[in-house]
Amino acid sequence: MSENISRDKLLVVSDSAVYRESDGTYSAFEPVVRELEALCDIFDEIIWLGSVTKTRKLAMAVPRNKKIKIVPLPATTRSTSFFNKLYILLNYPVFVFRILKHISKAKYIHSRAPSHPAMIAIAFSLFDRKRRYWHKYAGNWAEVNPPLGYRWQRSMLKKAHYNNIKVTVNGLWGDKNHVYAFENPCLYESERVAAAQNAALKDYSGELTMIYVGTIEYPHKGILQILDAIEMGLLPEQIKTFYIVGNGVLKSVIEERIAKIKTLKIELLGHMNRAQLDEYYRKSHIIILPTVASEGFPKVIAEGAAYGCIPAVTGISALSQYIKDEENGVIIKSQLPEDISNALHRLVKNPRIKEISNNAVEMGKKFTYEYYTRRIDKEIFLEVDSIVK
Numbered sequence: 270m271s272e273n274i275s276r277d278k279l280l281v282v283s284d285s286a287v288y289r290e291s292d293g294t295y296s297a298f299e300p301v302v303r304e305l306e307a308l309c310d311i312f313d314e315i316i317w318l319g320s321v322t323k324t325r326k327l328a329m330a331v332p333r334n335k336k337i338k339i340v341p342l343p344a345t346t347r348s349t350s351f352f353n354k355l356y357i358l359l360n361y362p363v364f365v366f367r368i369l370k371h372i373s374k375a376k377y378i379h380s381r382a383p384s385h386p387a388m389i390a391i392a393f394s395l396f397d398r399k400r401r402y403w404h405k406y407a408g409n410w411a412e413v414n415p416p417l418g419y420r421w422q423r424s425m426l427k428k429a430h431y432n433n434i435k436v437t438v439n440g441l442w443g444d445k446n447h448v449y450a451f452e453n454p455c456l457y458e459s460e461r462v463a464a465a466q467n468a469a470l471k472d473y474s475g476e477l478t479m480i481y482v483g484t485i486e487y488p489h490k491g492i493l494q495i496l497d498a499i500e501m502g503l504l505p506e507q508i509k510t511f512y513i514v515g516n517g518v519l520k521s522v523i524e525e526r527i528a529k530i531k532t533l534k535i536e537l538l539g540h541m542n543r544a545q546l547d548e549y550y551r552k553s554h555i556i557i558l559p560t561v562a563s564e565g566f567p568k569v570i571a572e573g574a575a576y577g578c579i580p581a582v583t584g585i586s587a588l589s590q591y592i593k594d595e596e597n598g599v600i601i602k603s604q605l606p607e608d609i610s611n612a613l614h615r616l617v618k619n620p621r622i623k624e625i626s627n628n629a630v631e632m633g634k635k636f637t638y639e640y641y642t643r644r645i646d647k648e649i650f651l652e653v654d655s656i657v658k
Contacts, residue, residue, distance in 0.1 A: 276311060276312050276313070276376070276377060276650065277312070277313045277314060277376070278312065278313065278314045278315070278316065278374075278375055278376065278377065279308065279311075279312040279314070279315045279316070279375070279377045279378075279379055280315075280316050280318070280371050280372060280374075280375035280377065280378045280379065281305060281315060281316065281317040281318065281379045281380075281381065282318050282368055282371075282372075282378065282379070282380040282381070282386045282387055282389070282390040283301070283317070283318065283319055283320075283380070283381035283384060283386060283387065284319070284320040284342075284345045284381075284384035284385060284386050284387070285297055285298050285301045285317075285319045285320065285381065286298055286319065286320055286321075286322040286326070286329070287317075287319035287320065287321055287322065287339050287341055288321070288322050288323075288324070288325045288326075288329055289321070289341070290325075290331065294331050295319075295331070295339035295341070296325065296329040296330055296331045297317070297319055297329055297330070297332070297339060298326075298328060298329060299328050299329060299330040299542055299543050300328075300455065300543075300568055301381075302329075302330050302331075302332050302337075303454075303455075303543070303638070304453075304454055304638070304641075305317060305332070305337055306332060306333065306334045306337065307454065307457075307638035307639075307641065307642050308642065308645070309334045309336045309337065310642055311642065311645070311646050311650065312336065312377070313336065314336050314338070315336055315337045315338070316338050316340060316371055316375070317337055317338065317339045317340065318340050318341075318342050318367065318368060318371060318386060319339055319340070319341060319342060320341075320342050320343070320344055320345045320386070321341035321342065321343065321344050322344055323344075326516075326540050327539070327540040327541060327542055327545075328540045328541060328542055328543075329542075330542065330543075340367070340371070342363075342364060342367060342368075342386055343357075343360040343363050343364065344356075345357055345384070345385050345386075357385060361385075364385060364386055364389055365389055368386060368389050368390060368393075369389075369393065372390065372393060372397075372400065375400065376400055376401060377400070377401045377403070377650065378390060378394070378400055378401070378402050378403070379402075379403045379404075379405065380394075380402070380403075380404045380405065381405050381407065382404055382405065382406045382407065382408070382422045382426070383406065383407070383408050383416075383418060383419045383422045383423070385418070387404070387422065388418065388421065388422050388425075390402075390404070391404055391422055391425050391426060391429070392425065394429065394431075394433075394434055395425065395428075395429060395431075395434075397433075398431065398433060398657075399433075400433065401433050401650065401653045401654070401657060402429075402433060402434045402435070403435050403436075403437065403645075403649050403650070403653075404426055404429070404434065404435070404436045404437075405436075405437045405438075405451075406422070406423060406426055406436060406437070406438050406565070407439070407453070407564065407565050408423070408563045408564060408565060409439075409563050409564060409565055409585065409586035409587075410423065410438040410439065410440060410442050410444075410565065410586070410587075411440070411442050411586060412563055412586070415563050416563065419563055426448075427444075427448070429447060430446060430447060431447070432653070432656040432657055433653055433656070433657045434447055435447055435449060435649045435652070435653055436448045436449065437449050437450075437451040437645075437649070438450060438451070438565065439451070439452070439453065439565025439566040439586065439587040440565065440566065440586060440587025440590045441590060449648060449649070451641070451644065451645075452566070452571070452635045452636050452640075452641065453565070453566055453568045453571070453636065454568075454636055454637060454638045454640070454641035454642075455568040455569075455571050455572045455575075455636050456571070456572065456575055456633060456636055456637050456638070457637060457638050457639065458637045458638075458639050460575075461575050461633050461634065461636075461637055464547075464550070464575040464576045464577075464630075464633070465575065465577075465630050465633070467551050467576055467577065468575070468576050468577025468626060468627070468630045469577075469627075471554060471577050471623075471626065473554055473622045473623050473626060475507075476507060476508075476509040476510075477505075477507045477508045477509065477510075477554040477555060477617065478508070478509070478510040478511075478512065478552055478553045478554050478555070479508050479510070479511045479512070479553065479554070479555040479556075479557055479581075479613075480511070480512040480513075480514065480549055480550070480553040480555070480556050480557070480573065480578060481495065481511070481512070481513050481514065481515070481556075481557050481558065482514040482515060482546065482556065482558075482569040482572075482573070483514075483515050483558060483560070483567065483569060484515050484516075484517050485513070485515045485516060485517040485518075485519040485520060485523060486517030486518050486519060487517075487519075487562065488519075489560065489561045489562045490558070490560050490562055491557075491558065491559030491560050491561070491583070491604050491609075492513065492515075492519070492523065493519070493522075493523075494559055494604040494605070494606060494609060495511075495557060495559065495609060496523065496526050496527075496530075497606040498606035498607075498609045498610050499511070499530055499532065499533065499535075500526070500529075500530060501606055501610075502532065503606055503607065503609070503610035504532075504533070504610060504613060505613055505614050505617040505618075507617050508533060508555070508613065508617070509533050509534060510533060510534045510535075510536075511533060511534070511535045511536075512535075512536050512538060512549050512552075512553065513535065513536065513537045513538060514538045514539075514540075514541055514546060514549065515539070515540065516539045516540045520537070520539075523537055524537060546572070547576070550572065550573050550575075550576035550578055551576055553573065553576070553578045554577070554578060554579065554626070555578060555579050555580075555581055555613070555616070556569065556570060556573030556574070556578040556579070556580055556581070557580075557581040557582070557601075557609075557613075558570060558580070558581070558582050558583075559581075559582065559583050559601045559603075559604050559609055560582070560583055560585065561583060561585060561604060564585075564586060565586050565587050566586065566587040566588060566591065567588075568636075570582060570588070570591075570592070571632070571633055571635075571636035572636075574597070574598075574629035574630065574632050574633055575630060575633035575636070576630075577626040577627075577629065577630050578626075578629070579597075579598055579599065579616060579622070579625055579626050579629050580592050580597070580598035580599070580629060581598065581599050581601060581609075581612055581613060581616060582598060582599075582600065582601060583600070583601045583602075583603070583604070584600045584601075591632060595615065595616070595619055595621070595625065596625065596628055597625060597628035597629045597631070597632055598625065598629060599612045599613070599615060599616040599625075600612065
């Protein structure tokens with residue numbers, strides 16, 4: 270933290286799932302917990318508004334830093350059903366009241382968009398010149414036809430040309446002034462070093478293991494298309510094991526398909542916490558994500574790459590800015606099984622495959638919490654403090 274700046278409180282407005290434990294404490298999605306814990310180096314207190322859930326997932330954790338206080342908001346989901354939309358609409362007055370109540374008591378506000386709570390914070394910031402706002406847009410900043418809610422929030426953020434508002438996005442899109450390109454952090458420097466040591470020992474000359482990490486709720490993530498390629502016998506014969514980490518409504522469908530596949534070992538592992546997931550990164554050689562979803566840069570790609578897992582990804586959004594074909598990963602042209610197969614064959618047959626893995630590990634240096642926190646402190650908060658009196 271900059272020595273000449275003292276910041277007492279940060280308000281975080283998000284739809285991150287939070288769960289009330291039996292002892293009254295709240296747990297939340299672990300990647301976000303880790304990110305906010307890193308920001309505790311800048312702030313004395315963090316009030317985190319999150320979306321309450323009745324189901325505790327394994328990938329949730331109670332914040333270890335006592336500076337973080339979680340406050341529940343009404344539940345939100347990504348479901349597009351009529352009843353879910355009606356439930357969210359009816360709860361909007363609650364969202365507005367609770368969010369503005371906390372904003373009125375804060376000097377620094379951080380929203381995590383796109384989300385319903387973030388949309389309220391973004392809209393309020395356009396009229397509030399007293400407070401300092403940092404809006405993080407995690408979706409695809411350059412998407413041509415995003416969902417309506419995403420489009421509204423992106424449009425508001427692009428027009429937020431005020432000294433007290435800063436926006437961070439994944440990737441470089443030619444924006445200036447208030448929009449900054451930032452990497453999503455996922456590793457502490459000590460973790461990155463340990464991961465790199467593991468990667469250096471990996472052998473890519475024999476049997477290979479592939480891993481998918483992500484939701485299995487939506488076909489646009491590409492998991493069903495990967496199984497199509499496997500069932501059609503299109504994967505390189507060197508790939509002998511495939512781990513699927515995640516959960517969702519497609520679970521039963523995937524289980525049925527896996528049961529019929531005999532050509533390689535496939536394990537559907539469900540949700541995992543970070544320590545468990547790291548064990549599977551250590552075992553894997555390739556991390557695959559043929560997504561066409563509205564996202565910026567999935568953290569799991571940087572996590573896997575730090576362990577030497579070579580990214581096999583579609584070139585959407587910011588992914589193509591970090592993953593260079595046959596340099597530090599391989600680009601999948603489309604979700605067609607044939608294109609998934611072609612990318613994997615090119616990778617496996619490449620005599621420089623170990624070098625590609627080494628280059629992927631090198632990319633991980635930009636995704637540490639220490640690097641992220643230094644940039645946020647200097648380029649977002651220090652700058653806005655020097656401008657706004």
